[in-house]
Amino acid sequence: MKSLLSSKPALWFLFLFNLVVAAAAPFVVDGAQGVLTAVGMGVVSLGAGVTLLRNRQAAAAC
Template identity: 80%
Template sequence: MKPLLSSRPVLWFLFLFNLAVAAAAPLVVDGAQAVMTGVGMGVVSLGAGVSLLRTRDR
């Protein structure tokens, strides 16, 4: 499972999809659920982005 999750296409998908969901969550859901969804998806997006930057040199 680790080779699949660390492949560049999967990292790009995780980065862009979770970033879009984090940005759209406050527009779709109200209250604390929107905040927690945005924060959670933002953390996953940042993690994928950092992984993309770390594997850029390879």
Template identity: 80%
Template sequence: MKTLLSAKPVLWFLFLFNLAVAALAPFVVDGTQGVMTAVGMGVVALGAGVGLLRSRQPGSV
């Protein structure tokens, strides 16, 4: 599972999809649920972005 989640295409999908959902969630879902959805998806997008940046660095796996 770790090799699947660290593959670049998967990281790009996670980053872009979760970033889009985080940006749209407050407008689609009302109230606190929309805000919390945006926060949760934003955290996942940030994690995928960090994974993409780490994979660019020389000497990383």
């Protein structure tokens, strides 16, 4: 499972999908649930983005 989640296409999907959901959640869901959904999805998106950047820097260093 770890190798699947750390593949480049899966990381791009996680980054972009969660970023879009985080941006849209406060407008679609009212109240605290929308805000917490946006925060949670934003954290996942940032994690995938950081992993993509780390992999890119590691590949450039080799």
